[in-house]
Amino acid sequence: MLKSSHHSIAVGDRVVDLANETLRDGGGGNVPLRPRAWAVLRLLATRPGQLVGKDEIMDAVWSDCEVTEDSLVQAIGDIRRALGDAGRSALKTLPRRGYMLVVDEGPIDARLVHGDTPRLSGIEEQPASSSTPPHLSIVVLPFANIGGDPAQDYFVDGVTESLTTDLSRISGSFVIARNTAFTFKGKAVNVRQIGRELNVRYVLEGSVQRGRDRCRVNVQLTQTETGSHVWAERFDKPATDLLDMQDEIVSRLANNLNAELIKAEARRAERSPHPDAMDLYFQGRACINKGVTPVFLAQARDFFMRALALDPGNIEAAVAAAQIDVSIGSAFLTDDPSVQFEAAEAGLNKVLLHAPSHPRAHMLLGAVHMQSMRALGGIAECRQALLLDPNLADAHGFIGLAKFLLGRGEEVEAHIHEALRLSPRDTRAYLWYMFVGLGKLSLCADREAADWFRRSIEFNRNHALAHFHFAAALALLGDQKEASAAAAAGLALDPGFTIRRYRANPKVDNPVYLAKRARFYEGMRLAGLPEE
Known part of the structure; x- marks a missing residue:
């Protein structure tokens, strides 16, 4: 051979x-x-x-x-x-x-x-490698110390170094090492020239200004090919413990950048006449970020399947395809979610054989366990994911969901606050808000539950299950008119939903959880959701 x-x-x-x-x-x-x-x-x-x-x-x-x-x-x-x-x-x-x-x-x-084989005249031989920058390739330039106090340099440099490390955890990313990036410290830069020199698509620049009581951070992401700004952000934070503050700044930036880079790569892929597997993967991820509806999930699955057809070994596409199955089963979009959960589990276990340190694969496997009578095992998988990627805010969200499934609704909110601390504008925050609402509803705190469900819907309206739970909470509060409107909004997104489907798939056999869940059925009936 x-x-x-x-x-x-x-x-x-x-x-x-x-x-x-x-x-x-x-x-x-x-x-x-x-x-x-x-x-x-x-x-x-x-x-x-x-x-x-x-x-x-x-x-x-x-x-x-x-x-x-x-x-x-x-x-x-x-x-x-x-x-x-x-x-x-x-x-x-x-x-x-x-x-x-x-x-x-x-x-x-x-x-x-x-290479002695004769060639057709007038046709040049193709080079063995391409100079096209890799997908999600980025350099984090040393952040500027706006205050000018040399004593603050260590803190500003620490933000830059930690962010470089944390961005390398983003799936499919290529991040220029700290030693190379720091050769540009204190120099005027031309991002297009840096892109050519380092062969990267994006440059991240920033500044940090620390006062006695506050810390202000400014960042901007620039596309090197055109020199145009992709994203900019500024936020202030009370200057408390330096290490905690640095960790929070870096986590928020890394999570925001993850979402922005996916959008940027998806837009680039849309313009490509011959998208490769990673182009298709990013387009699929952009579809997932739009919400949990049959249409968006079908579109995303198509992108991931096309990516896997081009590249059967593409780990990121395989994990994302499993996420589609997890989403379908979790959102009650099918009469028998066990089919989706079994497919997702098989796919994720296969991924972990080849990439045992993949954080999102562990997290999604945890989500499958949680909704397949193995909530404690699901929490363990999510904690493993957080060991591999401490910025993976979604893992905290799923742990919150597991606490609800274990009948411990009073514990859910703390986990969601931790997720929001790491990623307050996360594309999946609408799910986390819903998880808190579920915990509150299970505790008969119906007004608080309705408020959390409302926040979920305001963040992303493309999630039928949030509408259905909102309708149930409103109906239990006696607000029949708004409950009916919420039910109708949910059915517009998922016309196949029935109370029978919801009741037949409780996800766990915990008796405390099952007893509390009976109120959900009552609220849904009062809101006018169909029984069959």
Whole structure:
């Protein structure tokens, strides 16, 4: 299958030409590979038949930037596709350890190594790699110390360094390392030139001004290709404990940037005549962020399935596809949510075999456990996700949901406040507001529940379940007119909803929770939601 020479490794009809730094096909033509994927392949090809550990590969290939293991998984997927038919069998994955090119010695066709096959005149050979900046590639320039007090430099630099680290946790991101970014400290910069020099799509700049009682942070995200601003934000915070303040500033910025970068990448992908797998992934994520409706979820699933068709090894698309199943089951959009939860669990377990440190995969697996009679196990998975990514505010939200399912509605609000502290404008905050409303409703605090449901709907109206719960709370309060209007708004988004479907899928068998849930059915009936 795989044959080697002093300077080349043949894999099926492909040749890894180490001397010329190219991957060639059966006709001697170059097979394009992105620079990092080529670097991984080159490292494996220099040690055929040997296990090369994940940490060693990461240290060798991404020494100049901070990325997650997902970047390695994506590079391996790129290599397998580039190697063609033999790629999957020749490039072995040793779970949790590393990768290996399997060797079968034998002669190599000289035409494949040297590229002697005749070419059509007037057609230039394509380069082995593209200079196009990677998706979600960004450099965080050193933030400016507006006050000018040298004693504050350590705090301002700490914000920059921590933000660089935390942005590298964003799925699919490529973040220039701190040492490179800090060479620009104190210099006037041209973002378009920086984009060309560092091969990144985005530049993040900012400033910090600390007074005696307040800390003000200004940030702006710029697209390097055009020099246009993508996003800007300013916020003030009381200057209390410095480390806590720094953590909160960084968490809020990282979560806001996650959402803004997804929107920016999705807009870019819409203009692409030939979107790749990551283009499709970002478009799907943008659909998910619009809300939980059958239409948006169907659109998002289509993008993720197309991404996986192009790249079966795309970890992010696989996790996002599982999220669609979790959303459908959680929102009572089907008569038998167990089908969706089982599909999501199978998909997430498969992902975690290849990427055991993927925070969102652990979090979503926790969500499946919570709604499949395993709430405590779900909390454990979400806590694992938070160990891997302390900024993952949604994991706090799901822990709050689990407390409601365990019949501990009085504990929900504290978890949601922690999620909102990390990400007050999160695209999924409408779900967190609903979780608090559920906890309040289970405690018969109907007025407070209605207020939280109202906040959920005002944040994002495209979530039928929030409308249905709002209708139930209003009906229990005796506000029949507004309850009927809320019920109608929900049915416009999900015409198939019935009380029977809701009652038949309680998600847990906790008797305390089930007894409290009976009030929900009563409120829904009073609001005029259909029984069957």
